[in-house]
Amino acid sequence: MQEIFNETLKSVLKEVAVPLQEVDFTRENYNKLFPRNRIQTPIESVKMGENQFEKMDAKERRKLMLAAHVTLTSPDIVVSEMRETVFGDERPAHLYAKSFVIGEKEKAVQSVVVAIDGENVSISSHERDINNIVNKIKEPDQLLYAAAKVRLLVEQHTGEKLPQSVVNHIREVEYVASPNVNISQTPQKSNDNKEKLLSDLETKASLELFSRLAAVLDEGTV
Numbered sequence: 001m002q003e004i005f006n007e008t009l010k011s012v013l014k015e016v017a018v019p020l021q022e023v024d025f026t027r028e029n030y031n032k033l034f035p036r037n038r039i040q041t042p043i044e045s046v047k048m049g050e051n052q053f054e055k056m057d058a059k060e061r062r063k064l065m066l067a068a069h070v071t072l073t074s075p076d077i078v079v080s081e082m083r084e085t086v087f088g089d090e091r092p093a094h095l096y097a098k099s100f101v102i103g104e105k106e107k108a109v110q111s112v113v114v115a116i117d118g119e120n121v122s123i124s125s126h127e128r129d130i131n132n133i134v135n136k137i138k139e140p141d142q143l144l145y146a147a148a149k150v151r152l153l154v155e156q157h158t159g160e161k162l163p164q165s166v167v168n169h170i171r172e173v174e175y176v177a178s179p180n181v182n183i184s185q186t187p188q189k190s191n192d193n194k195e196k197l198l199s200d201l202e203t204k205a206s207l208e209l210f211s212r213l214a215a216v217l218d219e220g221t222v
Contacts, residue, residue: 005158006134012153013076013130014106017099025062027053033069039122041072041096043145046113049123061126067109068125071098076108078145081136083114091115094144097133108133 023029030053033039037048056062075096083093096111110128113120137143146154146166155161 002138002140005140005154006137008154008157009077009137009150010130010134012150012157013097013099013108013134015153016076016147016149017101017106020063020067020100020102020109022063023066025057025065030065033065039069039072041078041113042075043078044094044113044120046072046120046122049121052122052125055124059126064109064125064127067098067100068111068122071096071109071111071125072113072122074098074147075145076147076150077133077143079133079136080142080144083112094120095133095136097128097130099130102127106130 034048034052037052039046039048056065056068076098077096079095079097081093081095082090084090091114093115094113096113097108099106099108101107108128108130109125110133111122111125113122115121140163143162143166146162151162151166
């Protein structure tokens with residue numbers, strides 16, 4: 001059953017991929033995207049690990065700076081797993097993933113958040129194959145969060161509802177409702193209509209938020 005779900009999720013993540021956009025790789029832009037080295041995700045407050053800017057530069061991940069911000073603030077999915085440290089022990093980690101079109105292929109940007117001294121710390125952001133990320137899901141409860149558009153498409157394909165624990169509706173609406181998106185307040189008559197509306201808004205907002213962030217940074221304004 002998990003295998004069928006995973007295959008469906010892979011297809012959905014490829015379907016919702018948005019074009020990767022870049023901004024100038026400067027310390028000023030990094031500080032605007034991650035003020036005070038912190039960022040709020042749909043499920044937790046995250047501290048950016050030390051030297052993340054330098055790591056992006058050294059590992060030729062400059063083009064992922066804006067994508068890392070969007071992946072953390074508006075992920076498609078968040079997956080939990082235990083990761084082995086350099087000391088040989090294991091720590092819980094949250095894998096944030098968002099799918100993009102990179103080089104004409106659907107890929108994912110993954111940001112790894114681990115627990116360090118009571119803080120949720122982002123230690124890395126990099127490209128990953130979508131299959132690689134989804135294959136880490138061995139048990140249903142590893143899926144901590146799914147964006148509305150992802151959840152809706154998965155449910156349409158499988159005919160089964162995902163647990164409500166994978167989404168925080170209040171937090172999700174906050175990220176969908178970017179300042180430049182005009183959201184209709186027309187009441188919906190059914191839960192299905194609400195889900196469809198949220199999915200449509202989220203898709204539009206993801207594209208507009210991505211473009212707006214890039215434009216703001218390029219103009220050098222806050």
